[in-house]
Amino acid sequence: MFLVRSVSRTPVLRAPRRWAHSFPQLNSVTEHDLDYFRKILPPSAIITTLPPNPSPESELEPFNNDWMNKYHGKSTTVLKPRTTKEVSDIVKWCNDRHIGIVPQGGNTGLVGGSVPVKDELIISLANMSKVRSFDDVSGILVADAGCILQSLSDYLAPHNYVFPLDLGAKGSCQIGGNVSTNAGGLRLLRYGSLHGTVLGLEVVLPDGTVLDQLTSLRKDNTGYDLKQLFIGSEGTLGIVTGVSILTAPAPQATNNVMLALPKFENVLPLFKEVKRQLSEILSAFEFIDRRVYDLAIKHGQGRALDAEETEGAECFVLVETSGGNREHDEQKLNSLLESLMEADEPLINTGVLATSPAQFASLWAIREGLTEAVSKEGKPYKYDISVPLQKFQEVVDITREHLRSEGLMREGAVRHVVGYGHVGDGNLHLNVVADAYTPEVEAALEPFVYELVAKYNGSISAEHGIGVMKTHALHYSKNAVSIDWMKKIKQLFDPNGIINPGKVLP
Amino acid sequence: MRPSAVRLLNILVPVKRTVDYAVKIRVNPDQKGIDLNVKHSMNPFDEIAVEEAVRLRERLKDEVKSIKVVTIGPPKSAETLRTALAMGADAGIHVEVPESAPAPEPLGVAKALRAIIEREKEKGGIDLVIMGKQAIDDDAGQTGQILAGLMDWAQATFASKIVVDVAKKEANVTREVDGGLEEVRCRLPLVVTTDLRLNEPRYASLPNIMKAKKKPIEKLTPSDLNVDLTPRLETLKVTEPPKRVGGGKVESVDELIAKLKEAGITPVKA
Incomplete structure (x- = not known):
């Protein structure tokens, strides 16, 4: 397996080789x-x-x-x-x-x-797209697996509820797939992962049996919680056909603010302070390093802050609040900003507060446009990793230094090594922007990045999953005993290996 | 020879608190109005007006002596003034009306603005009024023109570019008209109404938001100004636009033709 990985260059090419020995x-x-x-x-x-x-x-x-x-x-x-x-x-x-x-x-x-x-x-599952029931007292929604995330959001809106999950692909992705991949997304900080919000599942097991656990109970401590096995197992244990999920009351007011920080070391104390003061209304805390901010502005993603505001800033943080009472939320946010600006040793240089929905959208556009900006700049190698918060900058810097020592930080090879991500969730998007996908850059990055992540006991795939792309790297985040038990569970549910073969497990 | 007195520019920007443009409008069951218990913000055209006043100061430096913002509205309109102050205006005037009072109409608003301008005369007067071409709630689009008429001032509406020459007491304004752009030269004092392309309003920066909290806001009532803001129009009915009907799918060309015929569409005779 190691040999296979080291000679392979692109996922498309290496794919058939890797599963040749394990494909049933x-x-x-x-x-x-x-x-x-x-x-x-x-x-x-x-x-x-x-x-x-x-x-x-x-x-x-x-x-x-x-x-x-x-x-x-x-x-x-x-x-x-x-x-x-x-x-x-x-x-x-x-x-x-x-x-x-x-x-x-x-x-x-x-x-x-x-x-x-x-x-x-x-x-x-596209034809299974009906809402089965919704209780507007408890907020519990039961729906077919093929319901599109956006249509569920639209369904809930008149009832004043929101879906606890939101992500860029909401117009196409289906709730069954979201559950099977344990999708993370933008609301995770606020509402937690699907392991918490999913209350029940209906699953067709690999032998055709229907496992009906479609309960609508918040509390149910009766034996093993089997549904958890299907959340995030990427359809390798069964097919999710129905989902019971706890939705949240819709926030009545949202605000956001972009803060410019003099140095990365201030991000964590700032996160602590923001959490302490905003508490329940904090809904996003996103980290953007200076290099990737500049790329976003260069490629026209969102409107830039005034040059005066950004001078001397090493990184940025986007904070979003959403709550039930506009005055209350604004008061909290204002007193937070006041205390940040007037502190003896301020954690922030300055910042801007969106005063209209257009500006609200414009500030989010900077964050959401990072992916696009990076793709426009060159060929990105993307790593979606979880590492301890205080290591965010270190991971980016070490990777850049490593590439420099390999002589790859130069014209014609790697242009930028940048980082951004969900500080609230400990999820860093490490992006290496190269002029072209080349074997030498890939060899310098893998397994280097995976080993680096493993060193911090991090995860090589925070929210994107394993699929076929990362089966070879699973062992960097899960030890042999864990993988062995995963295989036993797979064998137990699917002895013939018919469901989603070649995925997740090496 | 005595040097002529240098006349510095005093700018007045009227702003209105309106239902935010991104909010989905819901008509009340009595069909006399809309649900106002939703997010409000500064009328976008007024935001452009404030931005332009601040940019004029950035260009003309000390030649702009003051930028005052004024709003007529319920107590919460003070937030809108604070936003304008955070963007760079110097002081605010709030003509406060009760929360329950009906929304004033353009004539009433223009008369109140005239009274404000009269009051400002003793403090150096107003040379330039920059205001939104319309408010997005009633879409009346009249206040600027009525004000210019009441004051007997020049007016330049739907502006997409403003160049002020303080020494000459005149302004060149580019207007968006049907056929393209029209450039007019006006003598000050002048009323300018803003169009969308004039500028893109800035973010309110935190230091400026802090500063704005310390800037003065003068509170007045309509009676202080001797104006009556009672509406002269009666709203008979407010209705939502008809719902858009979704399309349908057909299995074959024949079915399509049948449906078209059903809908009364007939082929054009060659």
């Missing part, structure tokens, strides 16, 4: 299988390139390729069941016939977890 022996979908699927599904729920009525290849493209067009499957058939029973019938058939299955939601993942490795059958 599975059968392809045949016309005989389709005959069975036609008995349980209407014609519109089956897309296949197999005879007698083949659809054009192009219809399968959006299912076989991920949105970045980085991972490519060769599936011949997509099924779009409408009910849990249909999913169960399909899975049972596939298990008996040893046909591999890839459960697919919005296909918006970043690590190739939702596209086939070979020609597995794709089960798209």
Whole structure:
């Protein structure tokens, strides 16, 4: 495995080699299988390139390729069941016939977890898109797995509730996929991870059995909490078909402020102070280092602060509040800003406060535009890592120094090493911007970055998951005993290895 | 020879607290008004006016003697004045009306502004009024023009560029008109109303927000100004625009043609 990793260069190329030894022996979908699927599904729920009525290849493209067009499957058939029973019938058939299955939601993942490795059958949950129930007293929502995140948000809005999860892909991603990948996103600091907000799941297990744990109970200490196994296991243990989740009362007021800090060392004391003073209304605390801020401004992401404001700033912090009472929130925010500005040894140089929604959006645009700015600057190597908060800057600096010592911090190789991320969640996005994807840069970065993260007991994948992209690196974040037990659990649930083969586990 | 007295510029910027433009407007069940219990902020065109006044000072330096902002509205309008002060205005005037009072109309507002300008005469007078071309709540778009008429001053509406020559007591204003841009030269005193392209308002920086808290705000009532703000118009009915009806999918060209015919669309005879 180590050998494979060291010779591989791009995910697309190395992929087939890596799973060659661990990929289970599975059968392809045949016309005989389709005959069975036609008995349980209407014609519109089956897309296949197999005879007698083949659809054009192009219809399968959006299912076989991920949105970045980085991972490519060769599936011949997509099924779009409408009910849990249909999913169960399909899975049972596939298990008996040893046909591999890839459960697919919005296909918006970043690590190739939702596209086939070979020609597995794709089960798209897109047609299961109904809200099953909503209780506007408890805020508990029960919905089909194929509900799109944005449509659930829209559904909740008139009831004055918000979904506890929000992320850039909200217009396409589905709640079943969100749960299966334990998506993090922008509201995690406020509402916690899905491990806390998901109250129950309905899952079709690899043998076709329906595991109904779709309870709407906040408290339920009765035996093992099996649903947790399906949150974040990226569809390798079963197919989530229904989700019961606790939604939150909608905030009535939001504000944000961008603070300019003289040095990184001030970020943590500032975080402490902000948490102490804002307490329950704090909803985001985002860190942006100076280099990546400059890139964002250079590439026109959001409106820059006045040069006067940013002079001498080593990094920036974006703070967002959301609460139930505008006056109360503004008062809290104002007294925080006052105390920050008037302190004897101020933690911040200065900052700006959004006074209108346009400015609110403009300040967020700087933060949200970082990804785009980095891509415009060059070819980014992206690492989504969790490390202790006080190590954020160190990780960025050490990586830059390492590249410098390798002679790669130069024209034609690496231009920038930058960091930004969710301080509130301990999640750093380390980005290395190179002129081109080259073997020498990759060799300098991997496994260097993974080893660095492992040294801090961090995580090599904070919110993006493992998919097929990082299976080889799982061991940097999980020890042998953990991986061994993961394999045992996989074996227990899915002895034939049919569900999402080649993903997560090495 | 005695040097002629240097006339410095005093600028007045009227601002209005309106329902924020990003808020989804909901009509009250009685259809006489809208739900006002939502986020308010400074009317965007007024924000541009404040920004322009501050930029004029940045360009003309000491030639701009004062920038005063004035608002007419309920107690919460004071926040809007503070925002303007944080952007760089020097002082505020708040003509306070009760929370429950109906919104004043352009004529009433213009008369109140005239009274303010009269009051300012003893403090050096007002040479330039910069204000939004309209408020986004009632979209009346009249106050600037009425004020210029009441004062018998020059007016330059829908401005996208303002160049003031203090010594010559005149201003060149570029206006956005249907056919393109029109440049007019006006003598001061002058009323300018702002269009969207004039500038992009700045963020309020923290030090300036702190400073704004110490800037003076004078409180007045309509009766102090001898004006009556009672509306002359009666609102009969407020309704929402009709809901947009979603499209449908058809399975074949024949079905499409059938539907088009159903909708009364007929082919053009060649």
